[in-house]
Amino acid sequence: MTLSFSPLLKQQQTTSFRHFVEQHSTVCDVLSAEQLSAFKQAITLSDFVLNSALQAPELVIDVFKKPNKEELPDYKSLLLEQLSGCLDEAQLHRIIRHFRLQQMVKIALDDLVFNISLDISLKRLSSLADELILASLQWLTDFCQKKWGTPTNEQGEQQVLLVYGMGKLGGRELNFSSDIDLIFTYPESGETQGCRRSIDNQQFFTRLAQKLIASLHQITCDGFAYRVDMRLRPFGDSGPLVLTFNAMEDYYQEQGRDWERYAMLKARVIGESKYHEQLSSMLRPFVYRRYIDFSVIDSLRRMKMMIAQEVRRKQLINNIKLGAGGIREIEFIVQVFQLIRGGRVKELQQRSLLIVLPKLVESGEINETNKDVLESAYRFLRRVENIIQALADKQTQTLPDNELDQQRLLAVLAIETWHDFLALLAKHMNGVHQEFDLLIGLDSPNHQAADEHWVTLWHSRWSDEESIAWLDQEALAWQSDKVWQILHDFREDTGKRSLGNRGRQVLDKLIPLLLCRLQKNEMAEQVLARVLQVFSKIVTRTAYLELLFENEGALKQLIHLCQASSWVTDYIAKYPILLDELIDPKLLHNPPQLSSYAVELRERMLRIPEEDLEAQMEALRQFKQSQQLRIAAAEIADVLPVAQISEHLTALAEAILSEVINLAWQQVSERFGVPTSCLDGLKEKGFGVIAYGKTGGVELGYSSDLDLVFVHHSQPDEVTTGSKSVPASQFYMKLAQRIMHIFNTRMNSGILYELDMRLRPSGNSGLLVVHLNTFAQYQHEDAWTWEHQALVRARMIFGNDELRQQFINVRQAVLSQPREFTELKNDIITMREKMRSHLSKSSESHFDIKQGTGGLVDIEFLAQFLVLAYANQHHDLMLFCDNLGIFKRLLKLDLLEAVEQQKLSYMYQKLRALGHQATMQNEGQLIDRQKVTGQSAITDIWHKCLID
Template sequence: MPNLPIINTHFDELVALAKQRNQQLVDDYQNYIEPLDSSAVENLMAAVTLSDFVFRAFEQQPEAIAQLFAERDFTDSHVPDYEEQLANLLQGCDSEACLHRVLRQFRQQAMVDIAVSDMVGHAYLDVSLARLTKLADALILSALNWLTLFCQERWGVPYGVDGQQQTLLVYGMGKLGGGELNFSSDIDLIFTYPQTGKTHGARKSLDNQTFFTRLGQKLIAVLDQQTADGFVYRVDMRLRPFGDSGPLVLSFSALEDYYQDQGRDWERYAMLKARPIGQGEHHQELSQLLRPFVYRRYIDFSVIESLRKMKLMISREVRRKQLTNNIKLGAGGIREVEFIVQVFQLIRGGRVKELQQRNLLTVLPLLVEHQIVPPESARVLTNAYRFLRRVENVIQALDDQQTQTLPDSELDQARLLHVLGIDTWQEFLTRLNAHLGFVHDEFNQLIGEEAPNHEDIQAQWQTLWHDSWHDTDDFTWQKAIASNWQKDGIWQTLYEFKQELDKQPIGQRGRVVLDKLMPRVLFHIHSNSAFENAYENTYEVVLPRVLQIIQKVASRTVYLELLYENDGALIHLIRLCQQSHWISDYIAKFPILLDELIDPKLLHNPPALADYVNELQQAMLRIPEDDVESQMNGLRQFKQAQQLRIAAADISGVLPLMKVSDHLTALAEAIIGEVIQQAWHQLTARFGQPKSTLGTNHKGFAVLGYGKMGGIELGYGSDLDLVFVHDCSLNDTTNGEREIAASQFYVKLAQKVMHIFNTRMSSGILYELDMRLRPSGNSGVLVIHIDSFADYQLTEAWTWEHQALVRARMVYGHDDIRNNFSAIRKRALTNPRENGELKKQVVEMREKMRNHIDTSSGQCIDIKHGHGGLVDIEFLTQYLVLRFSGKYPQLTEFSDNIRIIEGLAKVGVVSDESAQCLVDSYCQLRNASHRAVLQDGKAQLSQTMFNQMAGSVAQIWQSFME
């Protein structure tokens, strides 16, 4: 048996594993070990002890890995020419399967070399990062070059409008772009090409967009696909323009137009690192096109506010995922170092050209040289960054896992300590926390955060919280307050609250924070300092609502600390609880929403309608595409956060009623698009995509919104009435290894979409979906071809289904289906109808609904279903469209009630006076319905109030329907 590797004997777990692995290699792989000299054997034994990844690689490729240990000096700092090595290996490769195998096996061997050099040879960080980056470059380029020739043989050679041959350019983003790739990392890429044009030399020519899209899809599959040999890299394309919903590939001009017209601040940060992989004649041209977007000619301090928002989102992510001990995203971690450097690059880089670099360790000395950062700050930032990146590489090399979380097992902790040369875990944490503390201080100075000052809270409130459970008569201060609290039952409420807390598993740290937080809660509620418009006995209403939320989060110290450390957030929580019972219940149900209170300005200003898609894409970018559960939770958390922002803007008067529904509808549309993208991603990984969609930017799939979704009138608790359609040909199939009919693919897609929406998770469901309005209702197919949809609407649909169609519009899909649906809807609605029968059917349906749903009683009238209520107005407009659109087809243009009523007045079907009455009543009733939801009350009004809002509606109904 060979000698045991040199392992620090302080670590019993490591010594035991070394003995076990040593014996296992001797027993199972003696033939491969015998030819090695003693130094190589010692290195091998140490490596398989320190890294499960290296051990697993040796088991899979014993001959190749043994040869590596025989030939390599792991202390050598040389960066190999990976590209040349791969070129030799790929010379005889004649199939995509061969390409997959060669790349994966080469990647594994090279990563073993890097891991051993890092963990056994103690390679410099710069050398490790350079090797990891050069390896990724070589694997991407080798795959691209091989696939380019492969695609050109099938589809021809692409040429631009100037007659020059075109190539696909691959841009590496993030750490790959910066030449500082970590050990186990996904790679963020953007694909582009110089000019539009078409291919030459094949039987059938393709436009360049289609050719490069297919080439890009193959490149992603070669790198990302899991095979028996593993994968090369997890590929993330979501940093491209428009994210997942955008084209996979864009021309230079389209790329330039996007960044100049629509580029967002976070994309400026991302593009700082963008680097073309390989060398090419067009790289410089594109860099010049994009530079004005990234670097402004003036000193640009606006990026600091953008940085605050990005950091706030990251902090929320850390809390939501409960990412403790995360050296990348946590306070003082790698991301904060990167932000510090990048913010100065964006502020000064437009004028100081030397700062236009991609590598962080290259830029830091330049910041000192130009007197932007003090030398001592740069020195300690550099040391912290090197330490954190070294730790990151080691913990990822343990098992080739993409993690930045410190290990919690004693074995992995011992491995990390051994590689770093540190004796104890406590000593390591001391060093780590020193680095994190300095970085976080520097970061806070940059973005202007200040620690809150809590000294202003009166000492009596501390005493009140701690001692009030014994004898309230002992208090000599503010006796009137104590008396009122006794009378109003506040003492009893607080007593019961504390009794409930005593039953919860709150740790010592949580108890300490809670005891500091609660006096502030009592102070702010009782003093009315949290209220813009104070009411008498406000605390009677607000205190139980706030206590309900605190009780929900009492065992999650991070949220108690959030409220204690952010006095503005606490005050804002109290104010929201005062203004809306629905909001307080909503936050109690989803405590993660407390994150939204940190920035009250942001809370009361929801995104512009067109920005929901972008904000959702940005939120989902931080979640790995293959982590389905986290993606689904991310969607729910985004919806909840945005709905809270809309509600806050609603109750504060920032958004009027019509805008509230506009925002709730735009939010739902953005989520529908993202859900379909996720479902598409999951299904195409198994079956490929319908062949008719290859080389296009659409999916051949559309979603029709009915009811409030179609009418752009969603409320806070609305479900979504949806119908799914597709337009694939009958003979179409998918292009995956598991080929299925396209029609079957779309059924699976619809089922996956419903699963993502309806699955109940810790964060709830996404939306309640109602699919009963599809042709033939629950007995009909889940997704229908657009031609079959047309046949049904024109020959089989009932009157009530055409009523529903009045309020229908397409909420997702490409223009071909949109135009087709609009034509079908218009034909169905403008068909001539016999007025007497139409009126009879509409009235019967309305009475049937009223008899089953109307909750009116005595002097309380149901806002929706009472006589003259919202549904009467909706039925009336539907009836009038069905009756008169044959004569006035322009009545079918809109799907929302307000514009339909205005259209009816414009053509003279209703008088201007009646139209204004209907519009006013509809708006007032909807506003009352919103208010009822926010105050958690019944959707009812007193008879007097209802008559004031809708007294004339019943008369207008009678004039047309009786």
């Protein structure tokens, strides 16, 4: 078959073939004229084919000598033949990579030159991945059994590792250049038999799974076979690499999320197994509900909104997967019907989208016309996706923006011009988006127009005097001269900036609409100034102007938040991507459950390629900012009291910290391996994070630093498992440095959190991470009294159960040391007076909430003194890290009188509330003394406990 090439492609063909012949002059001699023609066309259309031919000419030329004659090659037999003499893992890696390269060149040839059907192409791509996984698994299973024995259950029955293919691999719809999402499981616990030293099944299958991932994912001199993504497994990156059937079932039934139901729709055990039916029946109740489940539509709406936000944030243009009417919307439409009806209509329990579509017609969910629109669009978009990925074996769904690749795409599709292609693409995607909108019922746009007088005012068609007079008449609550000046200054500023025609048009509609909505607002001049502060940051970003104009309620929410809080105004102005959060008021004012922050973050991170660290770091920052906005909105709406606000902010920080550690661990372990005691997951990471201060006391504010100390629990002389092995202590040092880098690097969206590590042993001069035994020794032998005070509020927020318990033991041993009362009092009084003299900003008229006499720090020092003074006699005092909990326990132990406990607790909560209010208005921690009373009661208790 000869494709029609444009002049540009003919020139490219000449250049590419000359480049190949210059390096491999005689290789093409074995090809017939027809085969040579196909070769020339393939290297013209695909840089991947050209580069593969340059890298492995004999391997690639063999493809053109023996074109595919069957619909699906016998990959299994071909692989088994090549692996029959495989001696070690290095040779396994080489065979897997060479085989994949050769077969992918064959698929590219058939896709680009011979125009095979989409169905055949997807079947080949999926089957190739299946057989590479299975062949590698079979070889590695034999290899591991020779080394560690055969895994068995309690009855002595052999156990096997099963591999779930997820996503497009599971649906047998794999695209040309794709990650493969996998989940590993095995039937039952037990231990290995047939070797000198048995290991348990969890260790065996973890080691086997690690080797299987490396056989596909690891980059060698031959490249890699597939990017393997394990983040869809239960608990994500923080979870075990493999789970038993029972553990999987427990997870999905007890903790499975809506998005995991979508993911499990396509889950498929790769290869033949006697456990297929057992696994299917185990997971089916989680995926398919017996009742008609309409809740999935709301879940899908949220997922789609998150994707739309991602498209805006990444400024994705011409994305045929994530854009409106793209592949993802077609998948969502089909999957929604599967989840709603699949529990009752068994025919919908299929993995392949193209198989489900006609079933939806048969069951009456959609009509034949709907089906044709979706199917033709899906086939067209998937064909385009495969072609643009085959150009360079690159995972992309974005249309090419250079003429050469555009011409390549047109040649394969036999479309004459780029304009014709875009018109056909728009027809398909518009049809899909209409079906999608009808299904999920997204909020309709707000095309409300403002009164013409407000338009006239904005365009300054009247004189200053006329404008102010009109405002006096129409907006009775306004200080018209101030409003007019604010508006005038903003117009002057934006007039000097490059907005573009579309941006200017939207702004000219948006400002009058804003003024109209503020007409009856008694704080109009303040609110207008704040909203325009946000506008000034987005006037050159038309997408955000359109978001505010088009989405019902978004502008209203922005006005409401800006009116309530100067801090929120500054926050949105600093990070305009937060405007996405205003679209859904229900979501905005309802922060997640405390336990859900980690799950929501994991869901967001799953959509980012594992190797894209920059995107991951941006996503972490954007997640923090969006969740803090939701918490602030809930505070403004009086949904959350101050104590719960801090609980949410602390839970958010802990979820982010955990994700950062997982990212850092992945990066460091890829280079150095992991400490040997962590290899089998028995001690997880052997790494712990101790939180101090507001983080430890669950009292974080919106701008709080994180006071942290890193510890590890490696064995003496322990090293890592990688080819570049290092001592475990050095591994943990590099891990800590990587964590700091992820937190502190300034990205477009700022830093993640300020980390304060000064409370570690020996402060800034000490090591960044120390062994827990070293930490304990320092606390017992070298720590100052103020460091023991800090330990009162300390708790471990990351680490396995063993490490957490060891820290608790250390903390309690230190806090319960016998102490000499007079010396303890003197140390605490001296430290407090030193802090007050250096830090307190109180005056006759204003009170420093934190450092003033009778303020927050005095209350905190009282709690710490009483714990250090009496923990030796009353171990219950060490159960709490928060001040209110300590005061309650002191009352129960008769170490505080009831009136004292009430005054301390009341003033502590009141001062914290005042501090939150001041923060929300950017007013600092100095407040008018008339706003707060009761400091004298705190001073009286201070004198009674520490001076009298």
